[in-house]
Amino acid sequence: MSCLEMRGIEKSFSGVSVLRSVNFTVEGGEVHALLGENGAGKSTLMKTLTGIYQADAGEILLDGVPQTFRTILDSKKAGIAIIHQELNLFPNLSIQENLLIGYEEDFRGMLGWVRYKQLREHALALLQLVGLTRSPETPVSELGIGERQLVEIAKALQSDLRFLIMDEPTAALTAQETQKLFQIIADLKTRGVGIIYISHRLEELFAMADRVTVLRDGMTVGTYCLREVAEELLVERMVGRSVENRYPRSISDPGEMLLELDGIQTRRLPTPISLTVRAGEIVGIGGMMGAGRTEVARAITGIDRITGGVMRLRGEQIHFRAPGEAIENGVALVTEDRKDDGLLLSFGVRFNLALPTLDERQRAGFVRTRRECEFVEEWVKRLAIRVHHMDQPVVNLSGGNQQKAVFAKWLARDPQLLVLDEPTRGVDVGAKQEIYQLMNEMKARRKGILMISSDLPELLGMCDRVYVMRDKAVVGELTGDEMDQEVFMTLVAGRQGVQE
Numbered sequence: 001m002s003c004l005e006m007r008g009i010e011k012s013f014s015g016v017s018v019l020r021s022v023n024f025t026v027e028g029g030e031v032h033a034l035l036g037e038n039g040a041g042k043s044t045l046m047k048t049l050t051g052i053y054q055a056d057a058g059e060i061l062l063d064g065v066p067q068t069f070r071t072i073l074d075s076k077k078a079g080i081a082i083i084h085q086e087l088n089l090f091p092n093l094s095i096q097e098n099l100l101i102g103y104e105e106d107f108r109g110m111l112g113w114v115r116y117k118q119l120r121e122h123a124l125a126l127l128q129l130v131g132l133t134r135s136p137e138t139p140v141s142e143l144g145i146g147e148r149q150l151v152e153i154a155k156a157l158q159s160d161l162r163f164l165i166m167d168e169p170t171a172a173l174t175a176q177e178t179q180k181l182f183q184i185i186a187d188l189k190t191r192g193v194g195i196i197y198i199s200h201r202l203e204e205l206f207a208m209a210d211r212v213t214v215l216r217d218g219m220t221v222g223t224y225c226l227r228e229v230a231e232e233l234l235v236e237r238m239v240g241r242s243v244e245n246r247y248p249r250s251i252s253d254p255g256e257m258l259l260e261l262d263g264i265q266t267r268r269l270p271t272p273i274s275l276t277v278r279a280g281e282i283v284g285i286g287g288m289m290g291a292g293r294t295e296v297a298r299a300i301t302g303i304d305r306i307t308g309g310v311m312r313l314r315g316e317q318i319h320f321r322a323p324g325e326a327i328e329n330g331v332a333l334v335t336e337d338r339k340d341d342g343l344l345l346s347f348g349v350r351f352n353l354a355l356p357t358l359d360e361r362q363r364a365g366f367v368r369t370r371r372e373c374e375f376v377e378e379w380v381k382r383l384a385i386r387v388h389h390m391d392q393p394v395v396n397l398s399g400g401n402q403q404k405a406v407f408a409k410w411l412a413r414d415p416q417l418l419v420l421d422e423p424t425r426g427v428d429v430g431a432k433q434e435i436y437q438l439m440n441e442m443k444a445r446r447k448g449i450l451m452i453s454s455d456l457p458e459l460l461g462m463c464d465r466v467y468v469m470r471d472k473a474v475v476g477e478l479t480g481d482e483m484d485q486e487v488f489m490t491l492v493a494g495r496q497g498v499q500e
Helices: 042-049 072-077 095-100 116-130 145-157 175-190 202-208 231-239 293-300 323-328 338-342 349-361 369-382 399-411 429-444 456-462 485-493
Strands: 003-013 016-027 031-035 057-062 065-067 080-083 163-167 194-198 211-216 219-225 257-265 273-278 281-287 308-313 331-334 417-421 448-452 465-470 473-478
Touching: 003 042, 016 031, 016 042, 016 057, 016 194, 031 042, 031 202, 042 163, 042 194, 072 080, 080 145, 095 116, 095 145, 116 145, 116 175, 145 175, 175 194, 175 202, 194 202, 202 231, 211 231, 219 231, 231 429, 257 293, 257 448, 273 281, 273 293, 273 448, 273 473, 281 293, 281 429, 281 456, 281 485, 293 331, 293 417, 293 448, 323 331, 331 399, 338 399, 349 369, 349 399, 369 399, 399 429, 429 448, 429 456, 456 485, 465 485, 473 485
Parallel strands: 016 219, 031 194, 031 211, 080 163, 163 194, 281 448, 281 465, 331 417, 417 448
Antiparallel strands: 003 016, 003 057, 057 065, 211 219, 257 273, 257 308, 465 473
16 A cells, blocks of 8 residues: 655744644555644645645655655646645636646547547546536536535546545535545545545544544644544644533523515525524524525525515515625625635735725725724734734635634624524634634624524534525424434435424
8 A cells, every 4th residue: 555654844934833843644545634723734734745835844755755746736646636625616617627627638639629528428427426416517606615515526536546635525515415425535445545634523534534633733743543532632632622512502582583584585596485583593504505505695695686575674674685785784694605705815814804894994085094903903802813914815814714804804893693604614623612602692692693504513503493495495494302413314305204
């Protein structure tokens, strides 16, 4: 079997040390998990391995032979592929055209034209392998985040793999898609492929990983056999403290009706949708990828036009013609894709956090810079966002700190209703606890939260009620003792025996 080893890896950016003498080894045919908080150095280590970054010190060995990867093409030639946490697809191209990139010569005809019939057959086989039932000609812009994740996995599977790095591969997948991914991983293991698996979902690691290495503050804390270590120990090693309650749902007495959807429809939601959210409660929406969860959020927040039914906010019938109207009426949306929809990545932390409330710190059309800096510093401190300076580009923040930046800019507007679409996607255990605490604080202040999540334990653990969706329709509502994974999956699968 092959062996890939990293010894004494060090990496700094602008004098800030990110990796400090990190050691990591993965064998062919094993799944070796890499665990750590956001900012611990996991993604940087993998980018160093694949030639995206160059290590300042240390060495990489493949079967005992030192390697120098100057570019990602060098690592690809060595049989190493990576699926990034932040997806790298071209939305204006089709699925099959995205799969073509980097493999053009394999599908080029005698006159230099792409053999699209052969490409389509190749794409169909890959999509079937990952369980994505979409036409290869579908533009990526029409896919949801979970579907795009499956395309990324398909891209990696078409190369001559020896080692595959998966950075939060299930963050946008539902339970069924995750099980399909596990089947793919099991097949790769039997073929001798080594898997480096990065995830904050500990239950996944115990389900399919062989070993785990924990990083904290850019250093190796330890490597453990998953069969011999307790989950509590891994959490403690990762965050440097014990975490007593993974899902700290607070108990409250819901108040007045805040949001009411009465049979609403949009172009994306042909079946009438009805649900309610009261002040002081967290209501969840669950279901498989494509069930219509995000479409409900788009309708509520004015992104999609409501074509039928009635929406009421605080008892008054209302119709948002644009997201700006929703924001002005106290409705804010934390989108599922922070990279494309939630942040301006090339701009600084200060600009991103201050933008939604810019009018509060202007005088005669000029920004009062001192007040803005004080405002941003307060929110960075309140949400414990780890930044080197206030004008640091948000693209350089870890995923968890980017997510907290999105929360900060909307919480600063003090919304009455906060719509959360996959709020903890790609976020570590410690940062999740901080987000959950923010949700509980809003709940205590009699705000309403509508949370969409593919993480079923999170959904059932944090919500007071959960609506279940299937085929873009609400098929059930879970409360009390019905807040159970088995009951939820029965509704999702469309089996009989549960009242819909």
